[in-house]
Structures are given as C-alpha cells and as structure tokens.
Amino acid sequence: MPSRTHGSAPRPAWAPPAGRPPLAARLMRATWRRLPAKLHEVGWEPGLEVPAADGSPLVTDHYFPRAEGDFPTLLVRSPYGRSLPWSPMYGLLFAEQGFHVVLQSCRGTGGSGGAFDLWRNETADGRATVSWLREQPWFDGTLATVGPSYLGYTQWALASDPPPELKAMVVQVGLHDPHALFHTDGALRLENALAVGVGMTYQHQGMAAFLRATLRLQRRLRDITTARPLRGAHLPVFGSxxxxxxxxxxxxxxxxxxxxxASQAGAAEHLGIPTSLITGRHDVLADQTFEQYDRLRRAGCETALLVGPWTHTSALQQGWPEVFTESLAWLRAHLCGDPSGLRPTRVRVHVGGENAWRDLDDWPPATAVSPWFPTAQGHLTRQAPTDRAPLRSFRYDPDDPTPALGGPLLSRTAGPRDNSGLEARGDVLTFTGPPLTEPVDIIGPVSARLSVSTDTGHADVFTRLCDVDAQGRSVNVCDGLGRLRTDGSDPSPITVPMGATAHRFAVGHRIRWQISGGAHPRYARSPGNGQSPVDATAFTPVRITLHADSALLPTVDAR
Structure with missing residues (x-):
C-alpha cells in the first residue's frame, strides 16, 4: 500500500473506536442481494467535525474495516445527509470491502456549518477535507472519490485541481454542469428544478422530511406548474x-x-486520474456523462463507461448490484493493485429492445448517421425530399400544453412509457416507418434537423424517437427539445439533440418520429409570444408547421 505523500513522518498508531454502524444501515444492508461477499466487519466514528475552507465545521462520519493494516480511503461528499440510504450504500458496503470511507455533509446540510449555495463552495471545501485527511493517523495517502448525482459534482470540483493523493474516481449518474440540469436551449427544465429543490432542501433532514416534501410537491405540482406567473409559485411546497x-x-x-x-467540464479536459463513469439510458444526466467520457478520452485519461437500462434513481435501486460491482472493481484496480474484476473492454452498454449487455471498445462505436425523412402522409422514408414544402402542422396551446410522458426525469414516472395515448392528441405529429424486415440497432447520439415555421415567431419543438411494436404500443427511446425563433411563414432550420441511446428495433417493429410543441411540466410551457416562461402572464397559441426538408438523424450501428 502506498505511503503518505505529504511528508516522511511515520503515522502514529491508531486504535479503532468501538462504535458499530447504525442499526438502520445494517438492516438495509441485509436486504440487498447479488453483492460481493463481505470481507471485514465495520466500525463507525460518527459526527467528526472537519474545518471547511472558512473554518465552518463539516460534519463527517468515518466507516472503516475492523482489521489490521493500511487501507485506502474513499471520500464521499454529499448534500443529502449521511443516513439512509447513503450510510449502507457507501459507508457500510465499501468499508466491508477494505476501505476507509469518509462520508461528509456539504456545508449548510446535515448539521454542517455555513449556508448551502449550489456548487459555489465545493472546490474549496473538498480541498480543506483532504488537508484534514492528511492529519489522520489511519490515512495512508491513497485516496479515491465515489458517489452519484451531486456527489459526482463534488468529485469533479476536487478534480479541477486534484491533490496528489487522489488516485481514482467513480462518478455514478453524475453531474458536472448545473446549468444543463436546469435549462435546455433556453427552456427551463421545470420538473427537474422542483425535484432538485426538494431534494437539496429536505433530504439531508432525514427520509421522513424528504418524503413529506415529495408528497407535497406531487399534490401541488399542477398548481405550481400552471401558475401565472411561474416565478415564486413553488414557495408553498418549500415553506420559505x-x-x-x-x-x-x-x-x-x-x-x-x-x-x-458552475460547470466543471474543464476538469475532464486535463485529468490524468483513472475515472469510471456510470449512467443509464434514461438518466437525466446521461448527456453529461457522455460529454465527460469524450473529454476524458481526448485527454488520454484512463476511463471506463457503463450504461445500464436505468433512470437516474433506478440506477441506485434495481441497478445497484451492477453499479456497486463496477465501482468496486475500478477502486480495487487503481487503489489496491487488483485488476482482476475489470472487464476486458472500455465500454459496456445495455441495449434496449434486445435486453442484453454488449461490450464495446469505445463510445460511440463505429457507426453511421442514417437519415429518415417525414412525408405528408405521416410516413418515415429513406428517400430525401426534393423541396421545402409544408408537410403537416398543429396548434400548440399553452393553456392546454402537451403533457410530458416518461423519458429522462427525476420522478418515479421516468423511463420508457407507452406513448399511444399521447400520440392521439391533435397537437402531436407522428411519422412512422414500415415494419422492419431485419433488426435496426441505433447506438450513439440521435438528433433531429427540423425545418419549421410558426405564426407567432416563438415556439418550442419537442422531438422523440419511439419503438412501435406489433400491437401498436409506442415506447419512447430518446428525445430532446429546442427553442425556435422564426420570421413567421418562412421555415427556419433548427437542430435538436435528442441524447444518445442503445436500442434494437426488432423485426416487425416500426420506427416512429414524434413531434410536438413541448412536454409539460418537464419543461416550462412556451408562452408563444417571446415572454419569459417564468414571468409570463399572457399566453398565445401557436401554429407550428413542419416542412419537407426535415430529417431524423439516428446513429445506426454499422456492423
């Protein structure tokens, strides 16, 4: 095991305290299956106070293996508290496998001092925590970070100027760009903002407080998201x-x-620390994971990517055995010199439709963009249009906004859903290909090139790829939204990224392209008149017309 890097003085002897991990953590741990066998009994030091950059106390729990010898340290910095589910998922499970685990509440949360301010303090507070670690008798100078969501952001913040002790990172369904979490092409990702607000405000207060606030949000969601103006309408849920x-x-x-x-994207552009990235096909932060993977690869950093059949939350629930096993293998390889658990390829992805895992050399794999074009009859065809003629139009009414259904959300309604009812609405266009005579694999980024005109000059355009089975069930695969400013009747071009996916369209299935004027309340509704969606009190219905020189641009596996 590597020696300390900050000096040559020997470490004083350290005797582990007598505390056992909290009972609730042990009970939850007993419910998990398909996890690696426990290697060590675990001890617990709760409520340690680590001085932040400005001296504010950061409350920290220390989990450790009850065994002789040196063990590497995992740093987990979280704004969501240190109790369930974090204590068993990170403190208990990783300590069982031979790691010291430092589980810390970010400032202003979980009893830590100071005030929480999204993203602004994480770099300095992470560095202060490493300085504290260097003084601990059990710290052997070998450090890694691990964690999901905002816990990924705290990792990237530390990696922006990594300490010499940092040897590996595992970013699970992770965040690095807060702006992209809340906005897409100028459109407010409203449901995300409200869900993040509840999580950040209440989860560190305990599961009971968090569940009560979540239920309040669910009960009042319609009132909040249809308020005029939208600004401040969420205050009844938060109470302050x-x-x-x-x-x-x-x-x-x-x-x-x-x-x-705010963005920590730059951390990946010069990083030399082995970094494992984990996401799900319907993770609300999947695009951010793919972006960081690309940056790490271009920087020549050792990296691996796991893409499961998960949403943001199900990756840590149904997907936890795979996520934990992947994370543990990476940490053992780069902290303990044991690469036996690593898979042979850099990328592993679960392919929807096929319901199978594939090992790939890189992401995206060798692929080709294969356009499909819409027709006035509602078909999808490979034949390119010869003009820019209007194809079909629909009326988007902000007073009856097209509802959101499934997809990458933070709520329990995320993921694949049957879109048949949604597609029966008059404000949703669909273009459908013929039944497939051989399977089609779409693996990689998908986008739409739209040629659109409007009668008000202001609109949002929501575009979605769906898989239609033999029974007519239309299931969403990936999607995206773009904000449009037009000159009126003349069509304007807009390219809308629809995320990346890995999906097999089976023989007999059909490929469908769905287009509408929004997905509410996932996105704040467009007022139709150029006003801010947050401050608008007047709304204008919009006539949106799609023109022939539009195309769906999927990335098709070229093998």
Missing part, C-alpha cells in the same frame, strides 16, 4: 424562500455571469 432555486430558474442563459464557475 430558497435563493439558489429562484436564481437557477430565472437565469436561462449559460453565459450569464450567474453561472460563472
């Missing part, structure tokens, strides 16, 4: 003003000074 939530909802432009320093 949450400055950072108001700020993120009202600053749609990524170039606004408010967002300066």
């Amino acid at each position: 003003h949450i400055p950072w939530l108001d700020d993120v909802m009202t600053h749609p432009d990524a170039k606004d000074a408010y967002w300066h320093g």
Whole structure:
C-alpha cells in the first residue's frame, strides 16, 4: 500500500473506536442481494467535525474495516445527509470491502456549518477535507472519490485541481454542469428544478422530511406548474424562500455571469486520474456523462463507461448490484493493485429492445448517421425530399400544453412509457416507418434537423424517437427539445439533440418520429409570444408547421 505523500513522518498508531454502524444501515444492508461477499466487519466514528475552507465545521462520519493494516480511503461528499440510504450504500458496503470511507455533509446540510449555495463552495471545501485527511493517523495517502448525482459534482470540483493523493474516481449518474440540469436551449427544465429543490432542501433532514416534501410537491405540482406567473409559485411546497432555486430558474442563459464557475467540464479536459463513469439510458444526466467520457478520452485519461437500462434513481435501486460491482472493481484496480474484476473492454452498454449487455471498445462505436425523412402522409422514408414544402402542422396551446410522458426525469414516472395515448392528441405529429424486415440497432447520439415555421415567431419543438411494436404500443427511446425563433411563414432550420441511446428495433417493429410543441411540466410551457416562461402572464397559441426538408438523424450501428 502506498505511503503518505505529504511528508516522511511515520503515522502514529491508531486504535479503532468501538462504535458499530447504525442499526438502520445494517438492516438495509441485509436486504440487498447479488453483492460481493463481505470481507471485514465495520466500525463507525460518527459526527467528526472537519474545518471547511472558512473554518465552518463539516460534519463527517468515518466507516472503516475492523482489521489490521493500511487501507485506502474513499471520500464521499454529499448534500443529502449521511443516513439512509447513503450510510449502507457507501459507508457500510465499501468499508466491508477494505476501505476507509469518509462520508461528509456539504456545508449548510446535515448539521454542517455555513449556508448551502449550489456548487459555489465545493472546490474549496473538498480541498480543506483532504488537508484534514492528511492529519489522520489511519490515512495512508491513497485516496479515491465515489458517489452519484451531486456527489459526482463534488468529485469533479476536487478534480479541477486534484491533490496528489487522489488516485481514482467513480462518478455514478453524475453531474458536472448545473446549468444543463436546469435549462435546455433556453427552456427551463421545470420538473427537474422542483425535484432538485426538494431534494437539496429536505433530504439531508432525514427520509421522513424528504418524503413529506415529495408528497407535497406531487399534490401541488399542477398548481405550481400552471401558475401565472411561474416565478415564486413553488414557495408553498418549500415553506420559505430558497435563493439558489429562484436564481437557477430565472437565469436561462449559460453565459450569464450567474453561472460563472458552475460547470466543471474543464476538469475532464486535463485529468490524468483513472475515472469510471456510470449512467443509464434514461438518466437525466446521461448527456453529461457522455460529454465527460469524450473529454476524458481526448485527454488520454484512463476511463471506463457503463450504461445500464436505468433512470437516474433506478440506477441506485434495481441497478445497484451492477453499479456497486463496477465501482468496486475500478477502486480495487487503481487503489489496491487488483485488476482482476475489470472487464476486458472500455465500454459496456445495455441495449434496449434486445435486453442484453454488449461490450464495446469505445463510445460511440463505429457507426453511421442514417437519415429518415417525414412525408405528408405521416410516413418515415429513406428517400430525401426534393423541396421545402409544408408537410403537416398543429396548434400548440399553452393553456392546454402537451403533457410530458416518461423519458429522462427525476420522478418515479421516468423511463420508457407507452406513448399511444399521447400520440392521439391533435397537437402531436407522428411519422412512422414500415415494419422492419431485419433488426435496426441505433447506438450513439440521435438528433433531429427540423425545418419549421410558426405564426407567432416563438415556439418550442419537442422531438422523440419511439419503438412501435406489433400491437401498436409506442415506447419512447430518446428525445430532446429546442427553442425556435422564426420570421413567421418562412421555415427556419433548427437542430435538436435528442441524447444518445442503445436500442434494437426488432423485426416487425416500426420506427416512429414524434413531434410536438413541448412536454409539460418537464419543461416550462412556451408562452408563444417571446415572454419569459417564468414571468409570463399572457399566453398565445401557436401554429407550428413542419416542412419537407426535415430529417431524423439516428446513429445506426454499422456492423
């Protein structure tokens, strides 16, 4: 095991305290199946106070293996508290496998001092925590980070100027760009913002408080998301003003000074620390994971990617055995010198439709863009159009917005859903290909090139790829939204990224392209008149017309 890197003085002897992990963590641990066998009994030091960059106490729990010898350390910094499910998932399980685990509440959460302010303090507080680690008698100088969602952000923040002790990272369904979590092409990702607000405000107070707040949000979601104006309508759920939530909802432009320093994308552009990335096909942060994978690869950093059949939350529930096993193998390989658990290829992805895992050399694999074009009769064809003639149009009414259904959300309604009822609405266009005579694999990024005109000059366009089975069930595969500004009757081009996927369209199935004017309340409804969706009190219905020189651009496996 590597020696300390910060000095040559020997470590003082350390005797582990007598504390056992909390009973609730042990009980939850007993419910999990398909996990690696326990190697060590676990001890627990709760409530340690680590001085933050400004001296504020960061409350920290220390889990450790009850065994002789040196063990590497995992740093887990979280704004969601240190109890369930984090204590068993990270403290208990990883300590059983031979790691010290430092589970810390970010400032202003879980009893830590100071005030929580989304993203602004994580770099300095992470560095202060490493400085504290260097003084601990049990710290052997070997450090890694691990964790999901915002716990991924705290990892990237530390990696922006990594300490020499940092030897590996495992970013699970992770965040690195807060702006992209809350906005897409200037459109507010409303349901995300509300869900993140509840999680950040209440989860660190305990599961009971978090569940009560979640239920309040579910009961009042319609009232909040249809309020005029939208600004401040969420306050009844939160009971008080949450400055950072108001700020993120009202600053749609990524170039606004408010967002300066928020994105940690740059950390991956120069990183030399082996980094494992884990996401799901319907993870709300999947695009951010793919972006960081690409940056790490271009930087020449050792990296691996696991893409499961999960949403943001199900990756840590149904997917936890795979996520934990993948994470453990990476940490053992790069902290303990044991590569036996690593898979032979850099990328492993679960292919929807086929319901099988594939090992790939890279992401995306060798692929080709294979356009499909819409026709006036509602078909999808390989034949390119010869003009820009209007094909079909629909009326989007902000007072009766097209509802959201499934997809990459933070709620329990995320993931694949039958879109048949949605597609029966008059404000949803569909273009459907013929039954397939051989399977089609779409593996990689998907986008839409749209040629659109409107009668008001202002609209959102939501575009979705669906798989239609032999019974007519239309299931969403991936999607995206773009904000349109047009000159009126003349069609304007817009390219809408629809995320990346791995999906097999089986023989007898059909490929469907779905187009509408929004997905509410996943996205705040477009007022139709150019006003801010947060401040608008007047709404204008919009006639949206799709023209012939539009195309769906999937990435088709070229093998």
